[in-house]
Amino acid sequence: MISPRTLRGLPEAEHTMAEIFKSDGYATAAIGKWHLGANPVFFPTNNGFDSWFGLPYSNDYSPKSINNPRSYAVQWPELPLIRDTTIVEREPDQRYLTEQYTQEALQVIEDNRHQPFFLYLAHSMPHVPLWVSDPFLDASDGGLYGDVMEEVDSSTGRILRRLVELGLDQNTIVVFTSDNGPWLLMGDHGGTKGEFREGKATTFEGGVRMPAIIRAPGRVGQGMVVEDNAIVMDLLPTLLEMSGIQIPDNLDGVSLVSRFEGEEMSERPLFFYRSGQLRSMRRGQWKMHVPHRYASILEENGGKPGSGGHPGVYGPTDIGIALYDLVADPGETTDLASTKPEIVNALLLDIEQARMHIGDELTDRVGDEATPPQFIDSVWPTLESNR
Structure with missing residues (x-):
């Protein structure tokens, strides 16, 4: 995790979405949470964003x-x-962050209405602490978390309406997704996991399975539902192909455009890491965990959710080799490892390839294709100047 005083961040060698779009003539803007380094050398404006x-x-x-x-x-x-x-401000009133971000996004769209633009909007909410502006307080039946989601939903609607008002909606791709599952440690302020197991801070489905909505008129059929496995790294090649920009050879993801056009996707392994540890993977219907310790929120494991913005406690829990059929068992309740040894062995070969090329702190492996983080000598002095 990159904290305010962490001396590492996004490596200069990495190519961001913004850098690629900017090189093709797009205006680029980032709004909201960054979390890739707390020093100007790591900030968006040094990584492709105008x-x-x-x-x-x-x-x-x-x-x-x-x-x-x-x-x-x-x-x-x-x-x-x-x-x-x-x-520009220290300790901003977080009740107004969502509205401030929304106003910034609307202005970016207005300012760049006559040229191609790439806008990255990362709302701080619903990460805790939860804050909501007065018009949305008590606006839902879901408590403060529901109120926050109502405001984020309203923000999205206003942005979509602005695209329509400016005549840009038919030529603009909009992607709405999230980075991880609910933070169950925070109880009623952390979201819900539905039928899935565990949540954020684990690589169970409750932690890594996220919906995504893509609006791309003429490119993605209205009402299309795609249930194939995809990963957030697929967004860049997908957006590049949709935009007619050449896809670099060394990207980790794959374009989903052919799937949107009705073709079947080839099966591939997807790997799930936590804090540098390769903890699980998926190929097709099969999800396999390798031995590791995780932070469980389940009562039987010693976990207890918090409430009212105060965290609960995790129960440190161990899991061994475990295999789940996510088509029949999306909640990862029935371990089939002992009855499907041939599948376990096949997936272990995929795990070994990932350890070799990506790395794995669980087994002290350094990947031969991994890009190490970039380090700096000291904390950004301006950040500390108020102390």
Whole structure:
């Protein structure tokens, strides 16, 4: 995890979506949470974005108890709201973050209505601490979490309407997705996992399975539902192909365009890491975990959800080799490893390939194709100047 004082961040050698789109003549803008390094060398404006307005990390990296009730939070510098590389406000009133981000997004669209643009909008909500503006307070039946989602939903609707008003909606691709499952540690402020097992901070389906909505008139059929396995790394090659931009040879993901056109996707392994540890993988219907310790929220494992913005406790739990049929058992309840040894062995070969090329801290492997993080010598002095 990259905290305010972490001396590493996004390597310069990596090519971001913004850099690729910018090289093809697109205006680029980032709004919201970044979390790829708390120093200007790592900020969006040094990684392909023409502009940025947002927070350099999660909104709970704050010394104020109303934003982070944990005792250790007092060590953090005041939460900075940044425009490009300048701190414009410390400890902003988070009730208005979603509205501020929305206004920024609408302005980016307005300013670039006559040229191609790439806009990355990463709302800080619904990461805890949950904050919502007055018009949305008590607007849902889902408590504060529901209110927050109502405001994010409204933000999305306003952005889509602006595209229509400017005559851009038929030539703009919109992707709506999330980065991980619910933070069950936070109880009623963390979301729900539905039928899936565990949540954020694990590689069970509750932690890694996310929906995605893509609106691309003329490219993705209205109402199309694709249930094939995909991963967030597929977004870049997909968007590049949809935009008519050449896809670089060394990307990790694959374009989904042919699938949207009705072709079948070839089966491939997908690997799930947590803190540098390769913990599980999926190929087709099969999901396999390798031996590791994880943070469980289940009562039988010693876990207990929190409430009202205060965290609960995780129960450290071990799992061995475990195999699940996600078509029949999406909740990962029935381990089939002992009855399907041939599938386990085949997937272990995939695991070994990932360890060889990507790496795995669980087994002290350094991948021969992995890009190491970039390091800096010291914390950004401006970040600490208020202390």
